Amino acid sequence: MQMQREQGLSFPPHLISLEGIRELADIEETVDGSIRIGALTDLETCRNHPLVKEKCPVLSEAISTIASPAVRNRGTIGGNILYGVGDAIPVLLALDARLSWFCENGIRSEWMYDYVSEQESPAESAILTDITVSSPIKGRCFFRKVGRREAFIPSVVTVAMYREMTDEQTIKEIRMVAGGGVSTPRRLKMCERELIGKELTDDVLASLSDSIKEESALIGDVFASVDYRRTVAANLLLAALQSDR
Amino acid sequence: MKKKIRPDGKEKVTGRLKYLTDLTFPEMLWAKVLRSAYPHARILSLSTEKARQLPGVQAVITHEDVPALNGFGIVTPDQPVLCKDTVRYVGDAVAAVAAESVEIAARALELIEVHYEPLPVVDSPEKALAKSAPLLHPGGNILHRAGFQRGDIQTAFSRCVNVVEETYEVPRQLHAYMETEGGVIVPEKDGTLTVYVGTQHGFKDRFQLSRILGMPEEEIRIISSPMGGSFGGKDELNIQPYGALLALATGRPVKIHQTRQESMRSSIKRHPMSITMKTGVDQNGRLLAHQTTITADTGAYATLGPAILDFAVEHACGPYMIEAVDTKGVSVFTNNGVSGEFRGFGGNQITFALEGQMDRLAAAIGIDALELRRLNIRREQDPGPLGQRIVQTNGALEVLESAAQVYRDKKQQMPKASEWKRTGIGMAVTMHGGGLGFGRMDPAGGRLSLKENGKVEIAFGFEEAGQGILAVIEAVATEELGCRKEDLSIVIGDTALVPSSGSTTASRGTSMVWHSLQRLKGSFIKQVLARAVQKTGAEESVLSIGPGGVWKNGKCALSFESLAAGEEPIVVSTQFDFPVSPDAIDSAHYLYTYSGVVAQTEVDLLTGRIKVTGLHQSTAAGPVVNEMGYRGQIEGGGVMALGYTLMEDVVMTEGQYATENFDSYLVPGIQDVPFDLELEAIETLPPGDHYGPRGVGEIGTVAVAPAIANAIYDAIGFRVSRLPVKPEAVLQSMERGVLYENQS
Ligand SMILES: Cc1cc2nc3c(=O)[nH]c(=O)nc-3n(C[C@H](O)[C@H](O)[C@H](O)COP(=O)(O)OP(=O)(O)OC[C@H]3O[C@@H](n4cnc5c(N)ncnc54)[C@H](O)[C@@H]3O)c2cc1C
Numbered sequence: 001m002q003m004q005r006e007q008g009l010s011f012p013p014h015l016i017s018l019e020g021i022r023e024l025a026d027i028e029e030t031v032d033g034s035i036r037i038g039a040l041t042d043l044e045t046c047r048n049h050p051l052v053k054e055k056c057p058v059l060s061e062a063i064s065t066i067a068s069p070a071v072r073n074r075g076t077i078g079g080n081i082l083y084g085v086g087d088a089i090p091v092l093l094a095l096d097a098r099l100s101w102f103c104e105n106g107i108r109s110e111w112m113y114d115y116v117s118e119q120e121s122p123a124e125s126a127i128l129t130d131i132t133v134s135s136p137i138k139g140r141c142f143f144r145k146v147g148r149r150e151a152f153i154p155s156v157v158t159v160a161m162y163r164e165m166t167d168e169q170t171i172k173e174i175r176m177v178a179g180g181g182v183s184t185p186r187r188l189k190m191c192e193r194e195l196i197g198k199e200l201t202d203d204v205l206a207s208l209s210d211s212i213k214e215e216s217a218l219i220g221d222v223f224a225s226v227d228y229r230r231t232v233a234a235n236l237l238l239a240a241l242q243s244d245r
Numbered sequence: 246m247k248k249k250i251r252p253d254g255k256e257k258v259t260g261r262l263k264y265l266t267d268l269t270f271p272e273m274l275w276a277k278v279l280r281s282a283y284p285h286a287r288i289l290s291l292s293t294e295k296a297r298q299l300p301g302v303q304a305v306i307t308h309e310d311v312p313a314l315n316g317f318g319i320v321t322p323d324q325p326v327l328c329k330d331t332v333r334y335v336g337d338a339v340a341a342v343a344a345e346s347v348e349i350a351a352r353a354l355e356l357i358e359v360h361y362e363p364l365p366v367v368d369s370p371e372k373a374l375a376k377s378a379p380l381l382h383p384g385g386n387i388l389h390r391a392g393f394q395r396g397d398i399q400t401a402f403s404r405c406v407n408v409v410e411e412t413y414e415v416p417r418q419l420h421a422y423m424e425t426e427g428g429v430i431v432p433e434k435d436g437t438l439t440v441y442v443g444t445q446h447g448f449k450d451r452f453q454l455s456r457i458l459g460m461p462e463e464e465i466r467i468i469s470s471p472m473g474g475s476f477g478g479k480d481e482l483n484i485q486p487y488g489a490l491l492a493l494a495t496g497r498p499v500k501i502h503q504t505r506q507e508s509m510r511s512s513i514k515r516h517p518m519s520i521t522m523k524t525g526v527d528q529n530g531r532l533l534a535h536q537t538t539i540t541a542d543t544g545a546y547a548t549l550g551p552a553i554l555d556f557a558v559e560h561a562c563g564p565y566m567i568e569a570v571d572t573k574g575v576s577v578f579t580n581n582g583v584s585g586e587f588r589g590f591g592g593n594q595i596t597f598a599l600e601g602q603m604d605r606l607a608a609a610i611g612i613d614a615l616e617l618r619r620l621n622i623r624r625e626q627d628p629g630p631l632g633q634r635i636v637q638t639n640g641a642l643e644v645l646e647s648a649a650q651v652y653r654d655k656k657q658q659m660p661k662a663s664e665w666k667r668t669g670i671g672m673a674v675t676m677h678g679g680g681l682g683f684g685r686m687d688p689a690g691g692r693l694s695l696k697e698n699g700k701v702e703i704a705f706g707f708e709e710a711g712q713g714i715l716a717v718i719e720a721v722a723t724e725e726l727g728c729r730k731e732d733l734s735i736v737i738g739d740t741a742l743v744p745s746s747g748s749t750t751a752s753r754g755t756s757m758v759w760h761s762l763q764r765l766k767g768s769f770i771k772q773v774l775a776r777a778v779q780k781t782g783a784e785e786s787v788l789s790i791g792p793g794g795v796w797k798n799g800k801c802a803l804s805f806e807s808l809a810a811g812e813e814p815i816v817v818s819t820q821f822d823f824p825v826s827p828d829a830i831d832s833a834h835y836l837y838t839y840s841g842v843v844a845q846t847e848v849d850l851l852t853g854r855i856k857v858t859g860l861h862q863s864t865a866a867g868p869v870v871n872e873m874g875y876r877g878q879i880e881g882g883g884v885m886a887l888g889y890t891l892m893e894d895v896v897m898t899e900g901q902y903a904t905e906n907f908d909s910y911l912v913p914g915i916q917d918v919p920f921d922l923e924l925e926a927i928e929t930l931p932p933g934d935h936y937g938p939r940g941v942g943e944i945g946t947v948a949v950a951p952a953i954a955n956a957i958y959d960a961i962g963f964r965v966s967r968l969p970v971k972p973e974a975v976l977q978s979m980e981r982g983v984l985y986e987n988q989s
Contacts, residue, residue: 006906146852149892150916154908157852222896222903228853228973235851239665 001083024078024129027051034135039078039128043088044069046077056133058141062091062160065145068152078128081112089116090160090177090185091143097133101126113187139164139173142240146180146232148223155180156224157232161240171195178216178233181224188215200245208241209234248872251716252735253471253709264473265441266427270498273429274303274343276491277350277501278484279357280510281332281339284368284580284900285379286361288330293340296356301349304494305357307340311490313459317482319449323382324546324583326457326486332361333381333545334580335901336511343491343499366900370519370540370577381545381578388543389551389576391558391832393631396569401534405525408534409605413522413598414967415950416894417542418515420587421912422710424473426512427502430488437464438489443472445480445708446748447740457486458493465489470738475710476885477586478512480750481548506905513585514895516553516576517542520598522561530612532567532621535602539574539595541584548585550576555682555832557591559630563599564641564676564839565621580900586750588882589946592677593889597968600673600951604958614955615649618674625931629837630676633683633828636936640839640865641676643927647863648672648841651925655843655859667848668858671955674841675948678834679752679940680823685832687823689753691761692744693722693769695815699806700734701726705761706746707754708738712942713874714754720871721755725762726770729792732805744818752940753823755870756836759937764819772815777803824936836936838866838944842883844952845921848960850979853972857887857953859921866939868928875941879924882945888913890950892969 005011018024024040027049035051046052047063066072066080066087080086081099089112097112103126110122112131142161147153157180164173174192179185191211198204212234220226256262293305308315308329315329316322328337340357344350367373373386380386402408428442438460444450447467455462472479484501492499503511518541525534539557543550554576561572607614622641629635652672662668681687692704703722707714718735722728736742746757774788777795781788781802788795794804826835845859860883869875892911896903904910930936954965963978 003908006908146854149911149914150856152914152916153911222898223909225973228976231976232852232972239851243664 018127030132035133037077037131037133039130040076043072043075043077043080047072055135056095056137058143059088059091059095059133062088062143062145077131081131082128084184085179085182087145087155087158090158090179091141092131092133093177093185093187094141094160094162094175095133095137096162096175097131099131100129102129116184116186140244144236146236157218157229157236158185159233159236161237163241163244165244170197170199176212176237178212178218178237180218180229180233181221183217183219186217188212190215200241205238205241209238212237249716249720251713251871251874252719252730253715262471264424264471265429265443265468266424266502268429268441269500270429270431273498273500274345274491274495275347275350276341276343276487276499277347277354278338278487278507279340279342279354280507281328281335281337282359283332283361283363284335284366285364286332287364288328288332288339289360289362290358291339292358295358296342296353299349299353299356301345302342302353303345303497304343304491305340305353306487306490306494310494311457314456317453317457317486318547319481319549320551321547322453322456324548334582336582337545338487341487341491343495367579368581368897368900370542370579373577373579381580386578387575388547388578389554390574391555392573393558393561394571395632398534398536398569398571401569402525404527405533406528407606407609408523408525409602409609410521410523411601411605411966413520413601415518415520415594415597416889416968417517417582417584417897418587418889418893419509419895419910420474420476420478420512422474422476422478425503425505425508426479426483427500428488429498429500430485430492431498432492432496437466438492439466439468440485440489441468442485442488443475443479443708443710444469445475445477445710445750447708447738448706448745449748450482450485451740453482454485454489458489467740468738470709472708472710476588477590477750479710480586480748481513483512505907509895509902509905509910513548513583515587516550516584516591516594518557518594520595522598522602524602524606526606526610530610530617530620532565534569535562535567535571537561537572537598539572541574541576542579542581543576544579544581544583546583548583550584552681552685552832553586553591556678557595559678559832559834560592560595560676561599562630563596564623564674566623566627567621581897582895588885589943590751592675592943592947593886593950596673596675596947597950597954600675600948601954601966604671604955605964615652615672618645622674629826629833631830631833633826633830633833633835635826635834636824636836636934638865638930638934640837640927641674643929644839644841644863644865645674647925647927648674648843648861651843651861651863655845655861659845665850667850667960668845669848669956669958669960670843670845671952671957671959672841672843673948673951673955674839676837676839677752677944677947679756679836679838680825680834681751682832682834683825683830687747687825688745688820689747689757689761689823690744690818690820691746691758691765692816692818693765694817695773695805695809696734697809697814699804699809701728701732701805702734702736704736704743705758706737706740706743707758708749710749712754713871713877714749714758716871716874717755718758721758721762725766727790732793744820747823752838752942752944754942755938755940756936757823759870760821761819763937764821765817769815769817772817773808776808776812776815780808836939838864838939838941840864840944840948842948842952844949844956845919846953846956846960848957848975853975855891855953855957855970855972855975857891857917857919859919860887860949861923861925862945863925863927864941864944865927866941866944867930867936868938869926870938875926876924878941879945880922882943883922883949884913884918886946886949887917887953889946890953890968890970891917894969
């Protein structure tokens with residue numbers, strides 16, 4: 001929200017600090033082995049947490065690309081998700097994370113995908129309590145953020161992918177995400193559907209490039225056009241798929 | 246010995262140093278300046294009534310409150326202090342407020358009612374030069390034309406076997422100094438004014454302020470150091486007039502400290518230029534003809550626009566000897582901010598074009614770019630770029646050979662390209678004039694004293710903006726006099742205490758400190774020793790100045806304290822002009838420095854992003870005065886130029902800033918800086934050279950962009966003609982499907 005204030009965008013007249021709820025600033029392993037991340041965990045803690053590093057290194061990698069150490073020490077993972085375009089979102093979408101909310105009538109849980117698609121909390125007064133990533137992660141993960149300089153930079157394009165292959169080298173499960181700038185990160189559902197059950201032949205990849213460009217709803221600005229952003233998203237995802245072959 | 250810690254170093258890195266914007270005074274007010282809402286408009290009405298009534302507001306000023314000249318500008322005072330009827334850019338000041346707090350001042354700005362009639366916005370030089378363009382100034386839209394001709398360009402082109410023509414576009418760069426414009430202006434009890442505001446030239450500010458306030462110069466004192474960076478950006482007046490007017494109006498100290506956004510809006514920037522070059526060679530690779538047209542976007546007001554264009558024109562053929570030269574430049578008023586002085590002073594723009602031409606020509610005729618440079622580069626005894634006599638050194642060839650060696654070594658150890666990355670290496674050379682040039686008042690001077698308290702005081706009118714002049718003064722003074730740094734008291738940055746030394750610009754500081762000491766030391770040492778003779782009775786021939794005082798037989802015989810006790814101070818002053826060419830060619834330089842740059846890049850084929858992986862600069866600028874300072878200037882300059890090449894651009898659309906802060910205007914971070922950052926200082930000067938060390942404040946920024954551009958070409962075959970290099974342009978340049986070719 002600091003960014004909003006600096007840019008002179010509308011800012012709420014009152015703020016309530018959630019910082020005191022220490023119970024929501026923790027990371028733990030659930031009974032089924034998943035990782036549960038409290039929404040108020042600061043990004044730096046999240047990035048360095050042994051559980052995250054061991055079981056979900058791609059999340060740690062993604063968080064490393066957010067802002068600078070000073071900002072990561074203050075900013076929370078929950079805030080990053082709810083701010084709508086945070087760089088942790090693509091990876092969490094690719095990992096098919098779940099969100100839990102504390103609402104008037106108790107705790108509610110939903111797929112992060114559903115939340116991101118609808119872009120609204122279950123209720124106005126709901127507090128995000130935690131994010132759960134199933135573990136162990138069976139497939140391969142990929143993440144890349146591209147900005148206008150190497151570090152401490154808003155993203156131009158952020159992509160993430162999760163994919164699992166069958167023994168026959170066809171795609172068993174895949175989730176591809178593209179975001180960047182002011183664009184909400186989105187799953188590329190059509191591309192995913194096209195790929196399921198396919199082998200990664202040259203033909204498949206060649207036609208995929210255009211599909212990704214078409215489906216990634218990225219927004220351009222004076223620094224980077226829509227075309228550029230889409231091309232980069234396609235290039236990065238394709239290159240990641242190729243490296244699997 | 247030369248690797249000394251700078252005198253202001255510890256305080257700076259520990260954060261203990263107080264900058265002028267950190268000062269507070271009892272009863273101090275805060276001021277803010279209302280800037281224009283439009284890039285070009287007529288002011289229909291202006292009412293400050295409501296703002297004045299806001300509790301806590303002590304004064305609101307408009308053009309009506311400027312007692313004398315309502316204008317400023319180092320050369321031509323064409324920029325209104327407070328606009329009366331017309332605004333020409335969004336940084337134009339319309340009113341200013343002093344209040345009990347910065348919040349009240351900000352609120353008061355919102356209460357000032359200005360009605361504008363928007364006028365058509367001239368947001369490019371093309372529009373400004375169009376016949377139907379609205380005239381931005383009474384004299385029209387052309388600030389300045391400059392040119393240089395030698396030989397018969399048409400015949401020379403007709404003899405060329407190969408001609409390359411290209412148009413180069415370079416961006417508007419922000420100085421991005423750490424400390425934005427600001428300070429405190431204090432009205433003193435005796436009616437004088439003390440201005441604690443960073444600047445590069447205190448005496449010039451005093452002159453400009455006296456002209457605005459209608460106050461004698463002697464009644465204005467400028468205290469201007471230390472400041473948190475400038476790079477040319479604070480040479481022109483910025484917030485001083487508003488602080489001064491408000492301090493006089495309220496009788497209270499007034500503080501102004503611009504926010505980054507306010508600074509972005511009102512500060513000067515590097516001139517964007519469009520440069521078309523057409524260059525031809527004969528079958529042996531000799532440059533025969535070189536034609537250049539430069540169009541500079543100078544923005545709304547003059548400041549140093551004319552001199553910068555002159556500099557670019559002078560350096561259009563750089564260090565090369567070319568038979569026929571035809572250079573034409575025009576600097577054009579627009580409603581795009583204000584362009585002005587910036588480290589490199591027009592040299593960076595023109596060198597990017599020229600060194601781009603050299604690589605293109607070499608490729609066109611199929612010879613090595615290095616060889617082409619070697620064939621055409623100036624030798625010792627060749628005249629300067631405008632045909633003038635210059636101080637001769639072999640710097641051009643020396644930096645070329647040094648860079649050539651580095652180039653060969655690095656090329657052999659080039660990291661292998663990976664699947665999605667390509668690596669490349671490129672080079673560029675340049676020469677860069679120091680001082681203001683022929684025909685411009687360029688006085689310098691200094692003062693050396695033995696004070697009553699036994700301190701050897703050395704005083705200059707230079708300013709410390711972080712560039713390290715204090716370290717230079719300390720190093721030169723201790724070396725030339727033989728005393729210790731503890732014996733010295735360095736005084737700068739206060740017009741009440743220092744002699745005039747001219748501006749702290751144009752890489753002249755180091756050189757002028759050295760020259761001053763050459764002039765001061767003889768008489769000073771003589772007087773000190775004479776007094777020592779008096780006091781000790783020893784022969785003068787056995788005495789010398791050493792650490793702590795006067796030495797005899799390898800021992801300190803008399804401390805500076807005892808020498809000074811009870812005596813009148815010894816004071817030696819000097820006034821002289823920066824050396825200029827004996828040939829009366831307007832703006833021509835006399836002292837030059839040289840640089841050869843080798844850059845290595847890595848191009849990401851998937852994203853089009855460029856990473857500079859190595860930057861090596863060979864610099865020939867005479868002896869190194871302070872190794873750390875020299876390295877700091879060359880490396881820091883290199884990084885600043887890296888930003889210029891890859892990301893820095895103050896984007897304006899229809900006269901409004903699209904980049905308003907550091908979230909969108911990007912300067913390199915440490916991750917963008919190559920780990921492999923090196924330099925070689927070539928210190929040799931011909932026998933008998935008596936010009937000593939040349940300044941290196943600018944040279945490290947000048948030839949970096951073309952070296953990187955040439956390295957990009959080496960990596961992927963893309964010719965860069967526009968800065969900053971956009972990843973988008975890189976991607977577009979690579980054919981569709983490059984992804985698949987790469988697999989094999
Ligand atoms: C200089 C700077 C650089 C930045 N760079 C990046 C970057 O590179 N990448 C990136 O992704 N982001 C970046 N950010 C944005 C942001 O700071 C981070 O994304 C951070 O994670 C936000 O977390 P926060 O706790 O500060 O959230 P806040 O800003 O405090 O909150 C964001 C929104 O979420 C709501 N909210 C927060 N927590 C909860 C909760 N538990 N329940 C319900 N609602 C909640 C708030 O009400 C608010 O609407 C940057 C910010 C700054 C200032």
